[in-house]
Amino acid sequence: MKRWILALSALLIVALMVACGGAPRVDWTLSMTGAVDEALSLSYKELVDEPQAELNELLMQRTHGEDSVGDWSGVALDALLQRAGAADGWVSITALAADGYAIEVTRDEVEGAIVALKEQGEWIAKADPEHGPIRLVCPLTPADRWVFQLTELQVNAP
């Protein structure tokens, strides 16, 4: 009888550990609109289920505070643009954030960018919710283009 209880407890603990390591449940939607064939609206869960790309040992140049180097992973922007059918000659993307911030980044600046869900292997939603749950990370630009609390990506045609 005691063995049963022990086994059950161990099982529960393992299940709990697995649950804690998995993606958090987050109520968040990312839209892709503008010059696209089909506008996208992806939930956090759907973004988690997409193939994940990595940007490792990336220099983060901050306007305020010290620069740092870190590892990021998430959904490649190119994959989202392809899926939405972005117009061939698109020139820039306007990224909008839930806190009211907005920025227009040029095509050159978003080359190789990802919609990051993890920083340093940790879900941003858990480890740094203020700068999450998802963040545009552009490897070729300073971090003032790395929009956090990202809600919408508008594709701009010329």
Place this chain on the structure above:
Amino acid sequence: MRERRLVLITLLLATMLLAACAPRWEAEIIGPDGAAERLTGELWKDVAGGDDGVALERLLWSAGHALVESVTVTMADGTARTYAWSAEMAEAQWHGDGELAIGGDRLTPVRVEVTAPASPDGVQATIRDIAPTAASALGLRSLEGADGTALTSAPATHVLLLFLDGLGYVRYQEALAAGDIPVLAALGEPLVGLTVYPPGTRVATAALLTGALPERTGVTDASVRDTEVETLFDVATEAGLSVVSVEGQSLAFNLRSTEVVLSGDRDGDGSTDDNVLANTLDVVESGMPDLLLVHFHGIDDAGHTYGPGAAEEIETLRYVDQAVGRLLATLPEDTMVIAFADHGMHRVQQEGRLGDHGHLIERDMLIPIWIVEP
């Protein structure tokens, strides 16, 4: 009974320990009106938060100073030292032990006095007057948090807020004398305006839109990019007016209660001012909004990169001046134009940076404010 005594003794010891740990020193900063502002270790802790030192400038601003030429530091034995502010403004720090690090010295002041520059024209307005002026012109109610006042009672159907980032009053005077800004010159003599500390775009924009001091907006440094204090845009939107903001590549400050038109450098020419102009002309052509904010960033960008007065910065000034001319030519007649800067700029010698702002000096703090009535 014994336990109670033990608890009491422990509490007493803890209190004594806490009292011993608290910084115990006192000094005074003399305000511009001659009144002494008391600074103690406890007050210092409130300002410092968790930081090791507090910029002396922040304490001077709190004491009411907006422009500083020099500071005189007096010690307990009566000796005093005077420092030129332009040399010390970036480094002077007051530490938790009561010591002031300034000019390579480490002093324990009992009194700090400020000599202000003799501004030839005197300050006539502040950046906090702009929102009340626009609200008054459009017949809107007063802004709840504002302590600025309307600079004119003239009414207008439309208001254009023309934001010339980084064009300080001193630089304006130089450009005027050099004949670089004929369009702005034709607007007439601007008011000598004062921005808020620290003079930077985010802090100033919060003050601009709310008519309130940074201590009230909560935007006390560049790390904060929005305010909960009611803005001019909130009040205009509440009254059913149309509000449009034409910005550069990004929002320098999180705007709300406005339609935002971003103007990224889509043509890759290294400037967004041409994009801002093109977008603004489109907005005006499709129907002038009741309230329109247009933000040219180029003068600030060129000032940082090349330094105020450099050939490239002058070229940008001339371009923005012409852009303003093209914009003004398209406005409906019943438009009030309020043109202004958020801060100025002074020369520095840093890697990749020859101009900067952020200090209590005339070049950074004084701004031109033009009110052109319909």
